[in-house]
Amino acid sequence: MxxxxxxxxxxxxxxxxxxxxxxxxxxxxxxxxxxxxxxxxxxxxxxxxxxxxxxxxxxxxxxxxxxxxxxxFIDTHIHYPQTDIIGAYGEQLLEWLNKYTFPEEGKFADKHYATEVAKRFLDELLKNGTTTALVFGTVHKTSVDAFFEEASARDLRMICGKVLMDRNAPDFLTDTPESGYQESKELIEKWHNTGRLHYAITPRFAPTSTPEQLALAGKLLNEYDDVYMHTHLSENVQECEWVQSLFPESKHYLDVYDHHNLLSERSVFAHGIHLCDEEMQRLADTQSSISFCPTSNLFIGSGLFDLAKADLFKVNVGMGTDVGGGTSFSMFTTLNEAYKVTQLRGQNLDPIKSLYMATLGGAKALQLQDKIGxxxxxxxxxxxxxxxxxxxxxxxxxxxxxxxxxxxxxxxxxxxxxxxxxxxxxxxxxxxxx
The missing domain is CATH 2.30.40.10 (Urease, subunit C, domain 1)
Incomplete structure (x- = not known):
């Protein structure tokens, strides 16, 4: 036939x-x-x-x-467990996590609940033209199983990972360095490169992981040479100050991840708003990528990403909706906000560059440009x-x-x-x- x-x-x-x-x-x-x-x-x-x-x-x-x-379209940073808290009112990053995100993510210990949200999440992505996404699960192994099962049933090229978080979070959302390592390993063996699916090692962000957990995340990245690493970086000024207090020996925020061997051509860092030149250069040297998340950055009041600076240092940039801190699944809406962010920076975002970041640039961030983009x-x-x-x-x-x-x-x-x-x-x- x-x-x-x-x-x-x-x-x-x-x-x-x-x-x-x-x-x-x-x-x-x-x-x-x-x-x-x-x-x-x-x-x-x-x-x-x-x-x-x-x-x-x-x-x-x-x-x-x-x-x-x-x-x-390729979404390089999004949280499927935050689908139902999109548009939650009136907080900045750290308060937003404690008030809205953590209570909602606690529900994903229930496989049935996780599956129903995964279905709605994928429906929203597809109705907005997004065919590949780099996705946060929760700390629960079941959340990743539920997501991959639904993505596999639709033959989608998707990437997801279990959140690693062993401190500075509610007890019902924490793992340990050892359990996080072991459960991640089991999920990698089960799902990575199964059909069109891939796995991402996913420490939430530096403040919610001990050095021991970050070290084991780096060990995983070394053990599996084609898995991804997905986390947050330099989103909020208060967050950056917190990181410096938790890791006083580090030169800057990125150095925390670098010290634990988490920078690579398959590493994607969401936000990257408040980066110094040294951090930008190090991202470029390691071929790590940034996910530009304008609707989230504006909604949570985090700041204005400097796209021109990233381009100057030749750092690869993809687009991220960052739902549910981000306010839309639509890549068109996300590019609308990206244009306005660059305008406020005194820059200008060409529509061809916009489409590039939402497609081929995202594929390059994920080392999938031979397959998609x-x-x-x-x-x-x-x-x-x-x-x-x-x-x-x-x-x-x-x-x-x-x-x-x-x-x-x-x-x-x-x-x-x-x-x-x-x-x-x-x-x-x-x-x-x-």
Whole structure:
């Protein structure tokens, strides 16, 4: 049976970092394009008039004349157990954790509860066009099992990890260095590289792990050379001061993780707002990445990420929604806030750079650029069909667009989940806006 299927629409994807090669060399755009998929992989991409004659007669073609096909979005930092506390009112980071986050995460000892939240969480990601995410579980092993079971059932490329937290947290949310190490090891053996799933070693952040636990996290990272490390870094001024008091021998916040061998090309640090030059350089030297989480940074009042500084030091940056401190699952909304953060920094965020960070840049942060992040031939067919006329305002704005950059910018500023017509993972439709 022929497994070939083609989608005809405007198509756009990034092929390089605009900061490195220039905006015009960083993307490919086909105003009337064709994306050909076979057995879950991209077989061809190009202009429709050139590719249509090459198709087998029985190939099914789906046409979206008002659509724009983009790669599936990649969320490099999000907490699935915080799905139901999104939009919780009025606290900064440390107070927010104690008032909202920790009580909610305590519920994830219950496998049934964790499974129901995981289902809703994945539904939200897919209706917003996000096909891959780097995800926090809770301290409970069951929370990670529940998440991976649901992601596996949908054949999604997802990364998750059990939180490591052995101090400065409620008793019902703490493990020990030894139990955290052992349970993480068991989860790695069970889930890492199973299907399209991967594991991330996940210390919550330096204040909630003892040096002994951080050392064992570093040991795990060394024992499994292709697992990820996912944590928070330099989000809040008060947090940074707390880290310095807990680890007085460290030069700075990043040095705590560095001392415990947690920096690597597979390490992703959420936020990175208050970093000195030395920290930026060290991230670059180790090929570690930052997840830029603008909706969360603004909502919790943490500060304004310095994207230009990260680019100067050649630190790879992906986008993160950081739900539930972040206020939207939508990558369009997240890029909207990212643009405003850079404006407040006196910088300017080009829409091509925005799309890069939400797709190929995220894939590079996860060392998955050979599989996802753009629509190159041979990569997995994770893509989104965007309806550029999804709302009356978006329709009138995009009809006036003079370039693909202008269309993208309109989607960034005016788009949300309503603009996602369909989401495909591994060539299969996993969301359809009816």
């Amino acid at each position: 022929n497994q070939e299927h083609a989608w005809r629409s405007a198509i756009m994807h990034c092929i390089a970092n605009p900061t490195e090669v220039g905006t015009d060399n960083a993307y490919e755009y086909y105003p009337d394009g064709l994306l050909v998929v076979e057995n879950g992989l991209i077989k061809a991409i190009g202009h429709a008039e050139e590719l249509l004659p090459t198709l087998a007669p029985e190939t099914q073609i789906t046409h979206h004349p008002d659509g724009l096909i983009l790669p599936g 753009n629509l190159a031939v041979g990569t997995e067919a994770d893509f989104v069909v965007v309806n550029t006329q999804a709302t009356p305002l978006l329709k009138t704005r995009t009809e006036r667009a003079t370039s693909i950059q202008d269309t993208l910018f309109a989607l960034m500023i005016l788009g949300d989940d309503r603009a996602i017509q369909a989401t495909y993972s591994h060539g299969q439709c996993v969301f359809q806006n009816t």
